[in-house]
Every structure is written in C-alpha cells, then in structure tokens.
Amino acid sequence: MNILFVHQNFPGQYRELFKWLVAQGGHKIVFLTQRKGVPQIEGAHIVTYAPHHVPADAAYAPTKYWEECVGNGLGAGFAAQKLAADGFRPDVILGHVGWGELTFFKQVWPDAPIIGFFEYYFLANGGSIGFDPEFPASEHAPFLMHARNAVNFANIQTVDLGQSPTLFQRDTFPASFQDKIYVEHDGIRTDRLVPNPTASVPLGRLGRSVTRQDEIFTYMARNMEPTRGFHKFMRALPHILAARPNARALIIGGNEVSYGKASPEKGGYRAEMEREVGDRVDWNRVHFLGKVPYAAYQKIIQVSRCHIYLTVPFVLSWSSMEAMSMGATIVASDTAPVREVMTHGETAMLVDFHDHEALARQVIEVLERPGDVAHLGRNARAHMVERYDFMTRCLPAHVARINSLVPRTMAISPPS
Template sequence: MADGPRILLLHRNQPAQFEFFGRWLARRGWQVTYIHAGAASDSTDALGIRTLRFPVAAMERPETDFRYALDYAAATAMGAAVLFEHLRNHEGYRPDVVMAHAGWGIGLGVRQIWPQTRYIAYHEWYYTDLDWTTGRIERPSTPPVAMTNRMRNLPISAEFDSADANWCPTQFQANRFPPPLRQQISVLADGVDCRFHHPDPTAKMDFDWLSLPDRPKLLTYATRGLEPLRGFPQFMMALARLQKQRQDFHTVVLAQDSVSYGPRLPEGESWGKRALAALDLDRSRLHLESMKPRSDYLRTLQASSAHIYFTEPFVTSWSLSEALASGCLVIGSRTGPVMELVEDMQTGILVDMDDPEEVSDMIGWVFDHPEEAQAIRRRARQQMLDLYDSEAVFRRKEALLRQMISRVADTTGPYQPVL
C-alpha cells in the first residue's frame, strides 16, 4: 500500500476523466480513492486504488413539482449522499486533496466534511446561450430553457466559494463561464496517452468482427452515441453522396446506437435506424459496429485513412485527442471546441458539418492526396506530443497538487467533521 499523499476523486459515473490521472498518481506512490454513483462495486486494485460507490438511489430525494428546480434538487441530493455516506461508513478517513466533477452536486459537501482539505472543482460546462466575448445570444432561446439553464448553473456556481482551485480541460469550455467566474478557472488539459495512442502505418482491419485484408481506403467515425450533437445524421448524408461517387473505400462506425446528449427519440427509434431507412447506403461497405475493446479501437484509428469528428459547440470527446495522437487525418466540424485542437490544413481539415457536399469533397481530397494528408497527420501527432501528452500534463498537475497540500495549515490533533 502506498504511503504518499491521499487524494479522493469524486465523480457521478465511475472514475471517468479521473481514471488515468488517478492510476498515474498511484504508480507514483499516492493513495488514490475513487468515489462514484455508477454501477461498479467497491474494490481495491493492484495499484492499491480503492473504488467506493455511494447509493444515491437510497437517499431521500427532495421532491418538487416545480420543473425548473429538478436539476437543483438532484444536485442537492447528490451532495448530501456523499456527505452522509462518508459519515456513515468512512469516518476517520481524511484526504489531503479532493477533486470533484462539478455540476452534479457531488462535491458540494466536501468543505463540511473536511474543512482543512484542499478542494479542486473540475468544471466541464456552464449552461448559457450567451457568447460572453461578443455579448450576443448564440441561438434563439425560450423562457423555460433560460430558467432551466439558470437552475442548472446554481450548483456549478456554488463550487467557487469553496474550491481552492477550479480546473477546466479546454479554453472553449472555460470561456462558457461568465467573466467573474472565468477569472478563477485554470485551463489544464485532460491529457492523452501518446505512448498508447500512436501511429502504425502497417495497421489494418483484421478482427473477428470485421476483416478487410486488402487494406482499402478507410473512413472512420467513433464516438459514444449516434446523435445529432455529434453530427451523425450529417455524416451519413455526406457518406451517402460519397458512396455514389466512388467505390474504393469502406466506412467503419464504432458507437452505440443511442443518445448520450440531447433529447431521446421515441421508443424503438434511433438515429442509426433513421439513417439506414432514409438514405440509399451501400451496406456492404458500411460497417456499423458497437464500441469495441480499446486495443481494437486503437487499431481502427491507426488503419484510418480519414477520420470524422463532428460536434455542436459542446464538450469535446476524448476520441478527438486520441485520434490526433494516433495519427489520424481528422476531418472536423468548424466549431469552437474542434477548432481549439484542429487548425485547418495544418493539423486536420475543418468543414461545415451541415454541408454534405463540402464534407464528402474533403473526404475524397484526403483519399486522393496521401502525401499532403501524411504531412497533416505528422503535424497533428507532434501537436499532441508538445501540448497534450498525458505524461507532461500529469506531471504539471501533480506539481500543482503538491503545492496546494504544502500550504495546508497545521492541523495536528484529532479530526472532527464540521457539521
């Protein structure tokens, strides 16, 4: 068992963003504990990392008929669950630093449990339709949406009066916050493991679930769900056009046919089913597959000739950084979050994802210009090594954590929770 500093990582669904950083810290001697409300049961792994689950469903949730307060009530229940679960089962445990995924309420009780512990709020999103830079509304809104967003932001704003630091993974996401809060946020990338995610020019699709031994031109798309927020319907329209123009490529889609973000479709419907029903697609060259083990996923990225990453202005998927690090030629949407990582014709290609002609034309350009595409791939990989490699990112974060811990006042004597 490690005897180094103690860090507690709080997340609503499994370790998620904190998993790789936590494992890296554990290998460097930190005592790492994950607490979450997901499905995984309590455990301790070979690195000594403890994973604990708190049963939010067992908590008495606040009830309200006021629909705008539902998210606020859920965040309150989440924070209370963490607080009471600690007092019930883990009294006496005291971390040196806690990091919590902000917005769900999971970290709201940290100061009540450990007033002397350093606390970091990890921020992903602030719900607003206002562009704080221009002062303009991004899209038409309605009073119900505006009020719902206001209530969703209250638990997020509440983090700032208790956190010692506020971290956010991208500049685009940090800029969603109003200026007084934005000034308190440090932009620190999540990082990508560039040793694991690396190019391999010999890679090909040779799996039990799909074998393409002749190594045709390969178009790839990989994300959690097939949904409009990630541009899946638009991608399918461009693909239908491109399939009619040329026969020399295959397309592999790795995703669940479900919606992770945004409204759900009626029971029995999905965006994958809708695309197949509405578009004239050559199914012999289109391979819709579920999410695969990480080794298969990496090999697919390495074998890719052109990789699509589309998103509305929102949090970017880890898959974008992983694709760039793996040597993919990324064709991305010309939207804020993608433009932070992809410079047009330098580290990738930017397109209007709502224009199927432009999208299909640029995919075809990549297929037909392998030397130019290879130069773009190399620059993208180098950018990941220079700015986003997890080894360097994690070292910087660890240094910041140790600085925070070193400033903790002397707290000798028995620990008493403040309640």
C-alpha cells in the same frame, strides 16, 4: 498524502492521473463513485455511494437537475462522513462538480482543499443549444439552462481551485468564475496512442480483416446523436460512397443519447437517419460496430484513411485528440473547441458543421489523394506530443496545482 477522488462514473477524467498516483506508491488514495462493480485496485480503495434522492420523472423542470445534484451531493457527503468516522482525512480532494457530488464536502472536511473539474456552463446562446437550426431551442431554454447552473454556482464556492480542459470550456463560465479555474487538459498518452501501419481490423460480414491498404473512413461518438453531428455524417455518407466505390465506413458508437433530446423514433437517431438516406447508400459497405473495447477502437483509428469528427460547440471528445495522437488524417467540424486543438490545413481539414455536402467533398478528396494530406496526421501527432502529452505536459501541470494547495512537506514529487 491522503488523496480523495470523486466521480460518479469511475474513473472519468481522472483515468490517467489516478493510475499514475497509484503507481507512485506512498499515498493513501480513495476513489468515491456511483459506479458499481469496480474491482478493488492495489494501492487504492474504491468506495461506492448511492444518491440520497432521485427526482421523479414529473418533477418541476427548472429545479429537477438541481434536485438530482443535491441527491448526489448528499449521497456522496454521507459516504464522506463515514470515511471521516473511519479515520480518513484527505489532504486534497479532486472531483467533478457537474453532478453535485462535491457540494457538501466542506461540511465534512472544512479545511481540506478541493480542486473541482468545471466541464461546462450551460449556455442558452453560444454553446450547443440552438446552434443547429434543425433543432431549435424552446422559448423556455434560457430559463432551464440557467437553472441547471445552480450546481456550478454552488460549487464555485465549494472548491479552492477549478480546472477546465480547454479554454472554450473555461470561457463558457461567467467572468467571476474564471480567475479560479486553471486550464489544462486531462492529458493524452501519446506514448501509447501511436500510429500503427500494420494494424488490422476483422470485419465478420466482409470475411476478412481490413488494413491501411483498404480505403477506410471512420466516424466515432459515444452515442450517435446530433450533438456529435451524426445526422450530418449520415447525409454525407451517400455522396462519399458514390464517389469512392471501394471505400468502407466503420462507425463506432452506441444507439442511446449522451447529450440533448432522444429521437422519438424506435432505434434512435441511427434508425431515423437510415430511413432518411435509404436506398442511396450501399449498406454492404457501411459497418456499424457499436461500442467497442478500447484496444479495438485504437486499431480502427489506425487503419482509417480519413477520420471524421463532428461536434456542436460543446465539450471536446477525448477521441478527437486520441485520433490525432495516432496520426489520423482528420476531417472535423469548424467549431469550438475543435479550433483550439486543430488548425485547418496544418493538423486537420475543418469544414462547416452545417454543410454535409462540403463534408462529403472534403472526405472524398482525402480518400482520393491521401498523399497530398499525409502531413496532417504527422503534424497532428506532433502537436499532441508537444502540447497535450500526459506524462510530459499535463501531468506536471496538475501536480504543480495540487502541490500549491498542500504543505511543502506533503508535496507530490513531480514526474521525472
């Protein structure tokens, strides 16, 4: 089968599916991306495209995002035209709709079935906008958010089938979209993301490695920002460290912004929150590790006595489910879509996102009496294995959806 993947940041949500299909052999696989410097992979062909147009900073706000998406779509579409001229015709196309890359693919291959990844519909109410009263929505937010959905409206007509990873994310879309979107997570490699009681993490400032014998609690986000509750975590930090004099915080994440507005302060939200909590924190026991390699991240979670995951109602982080697979004891925000994958008292402890003191109390309790909550990590891992394992649950579901759109003679053999 000829398979085309499209994602501006290779490999994105297709990391495991792409690798599995390449490993099967017998397919001609092309991955179209904006990401530069991706090495060629045996069994696949990586093609880089550039946006055809990038809007100016001063572009008209309500249409700026659509303008950017059209630029991406034309860049990807022209690259698709070149692939077609070189003789490539995909039997199926899989791509993320959110950046507009798929918008013009039916103009290149009218008959090629497309499965589009529908990650999020921009909501003025019920999602990330206005959820935290500390960051109120502007009066123009309903208009701007709806304008950003132009790319979703264009692409629901482009695709033959949609996919969303959680029910919450699917249900952000209008009812008219939902019958066309199936819900299945990308999948977690629970066979690789496992507990490791002997894991250790070197801490240069400490002069030694920490292990499960140390009182470690962790927080992770791609970037330290309010959408992922960084400000709430930082306000809980003084209380946790004061109550647990041997505890250390290991914090993973960059200092940029992935979602929402950037901090006006130099140094971003980290600098802003460090200034706010100030001398109430023993900074010798706080370790900002930045963005770390994937293998190092796994070890950090494996040594953690308590892992903290916070988010406003928005896209669910892979890291939350990966931590569950590794058997972490998690304290998380009682928000959607967290409640879809974690159950309070069974697989995690859920707390009010807005109450940093309640967060601190729950983390302190976990650190103080880890034996009382040891079942949470075991149950969390069991839940990931049963419902979200890539090989046994998610992969067969995705293969079945792909096969439903292609002739039976081309069908991908389901995983054994």
